[in-house]
Amino acid sequence: MKIHKGDDVLVLSGKFRGTRAKVEEARPSVNKVVLDGVNIAKRATKQSGATMQAGIIDKLMPLDASNVAVWCSGHKGPAKVGAEVRDGVKLRVCRKCGATL
Numbered sequence: 163m164k165i166h167k168g169d170d171v172l173v174l175s176g177k178f179r180g181t182r183a184k185v186e187e188a189r190p191s192v193n194k195v196v197l198d199g200v201n202i203a204k205r206a207t208k209q210s211g212a213t214m215q216a217g218i219i220d221k222l223m224p225l226d227a228s229n230v231a232v233w234c235s236g237h238k239g240p241a242k243v244g245a246e247v248r249d250g251v252k253l254r255v256c257r258k259c260g261a262t263l
Contacts, residue, residue: 163190163227164243164254169263170233172240173200173225182233186222194224201225236261 165171167188173181183197201223209216231240234256241256243263254263 171230175229193227196222196224
């Protein structure tokens with residue numbers, strides 16, 4: 163999976179198509195990402211102990227990583243991610259414009 167925590171991404175399909183967001187969590191084992199402010203579900207919870215709040219809470223739900231694309235600030239659009247070695251350091255680069263992601 164070429165999407166990492168902290169990346170700016172564009173949602174390509176689904177209910178939130180066209181939305182730009184930041185990746186809060188990446189789950190490579192299941193190929194899912196959790197985005198900030200996108201795909202929020204309401205969940206009813208019981209209070210368990212003194213720390214957890216009871217009632218209806220908002221929960222960030224994961225999206226499949228294939229439904230998002232990394233946003234390239236170089237050409238201001240979605241990017242396919244490639245790898246390049248510069249000065250002995252492996253970097254992620256945009257395949258369209260060559261900018262570092």
